[in-house]
Structure formats: C-alpha cells, structure tokens
Amino acid sequence: MLGQVPRGKIDDEHPKDWRHRCPSRSCLLHPGFSIFIIFLDPPSHLDPVRSVEYLIANETLILSAMTLIYIVAALVLLVLVLALHDRLKTVQPRLMALATPLGIIWAGIVIASGLISVSGSQTVIGLHAVDPERAGTVWLAVGIMQNALGGGIELVGGVWILLVSVSAMAGKTLSRFLNYLGVILGLVGIASVVPALSDLVDVFGLGQIVWFFGSG
Template sequence: MNKLQKIGGVSAIFEAIIYVSAFVFFGAFWNFPTDADSVQKFAFLAENQVILSIVNLIMYVLFGIVLAVLVLAINERLKSNAPTLSQIASIFGVVWVGLVIASGMIANIGLSAVLELSTKDPEQAMTVWRAIYSVVEGLGGGNEVVGGLWVLLLSFAALKGDEFSQRLNYFGIFVGIVGILTVYPAEVLTEIFGVSQIVWFSWLGAAMVASSKS
C-alpha cells in the first residue's frame, strides 16, 4: 500500500512537470505563424514535425499513462472510507486517461496525414487540419469536463474519508469545478484549470509521498 502511494505521488508530481513543460514549450519556443498563408504554415509544421510529435507524445500519451497509475493509487487509498464516491471518481479518471491518450494519437497521425496532403492541396489540407485540431481539442485539449469531474469527485471522497488535508481537498473541489466549466469555450477557463492543476498535482504528489513514509 505504501509503495503504491509513493508511486502515485511521484506520478502526480510528474504530471505537474509535464504541464509546466507544455506551458514553457508553447509559451516560449513554439512560434507558429498564425498570420501566414497555408503554404507557409505547413512548411513550418513540416520543419517542426518531429519536435511537435514528441511534444504531443509527452503531453498527451505519456501524461495519460502516468495518470492511469495515479488514478489507481488514489482509488486504492480512498475506497475503504468512501467506496461509492471513489469508484465513481475512478471511472471518470479511467475515461480521462483514454481521452488524453487518444488525443495524442489523433494529433500525431493527423499531422502526418495533413502534411502529406499539403504537398498536393494546401487549402484542403488546412481544412482537414482544422477539423483534426477541433477533435483533439474536444477530446482532451480544450475541454476538461471529464478531468474536472474526476478531481471534484475524488476531492469529495477524500473529504468524506478524512484523507489528505482539508485545504488540499477544498482546492481540489475548486479545480474540479473550473474543469467542468471549460464546457463553455473560453480559453481563460482552460488556462485557469491548467495552472491550478499544476498546483494540485504537485500538492497531491507531495502529500502522497509524505504519507507513504509514515
């Protein structure tokens, strides 16, 4: 049990690191030419295909794999004192894992497909790319309803089972509510969810690692 909690705690901290890395990459290094024409945009994507594919793998696929470990560890910890809530939360956690991993796979396969199409018809390729981007955003990029429900429910379960600190659990409730609110397409809500999840993952991970040593 303690070993699983330690692994889960490290996984939570690793999730926060992935979040921070994504913010840094897209904020400081990714300079997509939004005002350019289709040919120039695809030239940029082709030039940066490898790095973007790696970032997608880390940001979505690796994130989802590590998240699966965390979902298991938290469910194991909460199921004794709050069995119903923890089981419902774990269902949403598993669904979120699947959505995030699927997003990364669709993003990378879609990128390869549109780059091949862009050599023949850049305008049609741009239309396809926008459609693929919308799917990726809907599954796990811009819509965080499922992730928000997972955080919200497990925070309620932790409160009921007297696990973790109350401040952490109430903060988790806040994070979960913000995640659910991202159903409304406002970029600011997604950004608040992302930043608050960095804090929540880090705080949760530290608490799980500390408790595993007790």
C-alpha cells in the same frame, strides 16, 4: 490545439498561438511543453495552410512534444488515478467507484487526443505536397477533434477531481488546502463546458499543477 482556431470566424485574424496548444494537465511543467517554449517560437498569426507549413518545418520537435504532452502525460495520469483509488476506496467506496472509471476514461481521452494529433499530422504532411489548401482544411478538422478531446472542455477531468476531493475531504486523507482546491478546480472544469466560460480551462490547468503534485 493543433490546427485549432478559436470558436467563431475561421481566418488568420483570430489565430491560436501554438504555445497554448496543451491540454490542461500539469503540462506547463512538462518536458513536452518546454520544447514549445525553448525550441519553437512560431508567429502568432498562422492561417491553416501556414500552420501545416510550420508543422512540416518542425515535424520532429512538434510530434515529440505532443507525444510527451498527451500520451506520456496520460499514462502518468492513469497511474495517479489508480493510486488515489487505492488510497480512498475504503473511505468513500461509492464515490470512488464512480470517480475511478471517470479518471480512466479521462486518461483514455487524452491518449486518443494525442494519437489523433500524431496520425493527423502525418496525413496533412503527405496531403500538403498535393493540395496545400485541402491539407489546411484537414488540419483544422484535426484541431477541432483534438480540442474536443484534449482540453477545450474539461468536464470529465473536472468531475473526477471533484469526486476525488470530496472523498478525500470526508476521510481527511489529503490536506485541507488540496481538498478545497480540488473542489474548486472540479467546479471550474465542469463550468468550462459553457462556451462563454471556455477560458476557465487555463485556470483548471494551472491549478492542477499544484493539485497533482500535492496529491501524488
């Protein structure tokens, strides 16, 4: 995520490529992610201060991309959550009574992550003019908060997809392929809470591209 460094040592020997700072929704096909791929090609190794300098140099594009990837995508997710609720509430009312609030919470978490990104970027841009080192430190903190909310762990999203898929499986509402895929993705998202399995968020995100388009 923005300003994020991998778990462990904080230095420029363990960078996080900007093109990986995307929550694991279907953002790989999202216009915001396309901005990163087409228009932004940052160096792979950026320490916190240089990350802020890169942000300043590409402020408009980066904030536009993050708004699309987080805030707009979360609103689309909310529509999908409510649509699936209407579709499955008569099939498995108890499961959907649990799943739908989790889906709404998940969408809210993603929106919050985007707002932290946008607000935090404005803070560090202003701070950089006065104290670049402090701006880099604040940017790291913003990245940690954003990563915790927006994709470093996909527990909430995993539980939601698992419950929806089990409900759809019971009612034979979605295709068998989507149902089994959803169960697998749900378990993968839940497993991402284990630090050693944090890379599973990439599997979760890629699988969601298929699941979202199929279930939507």
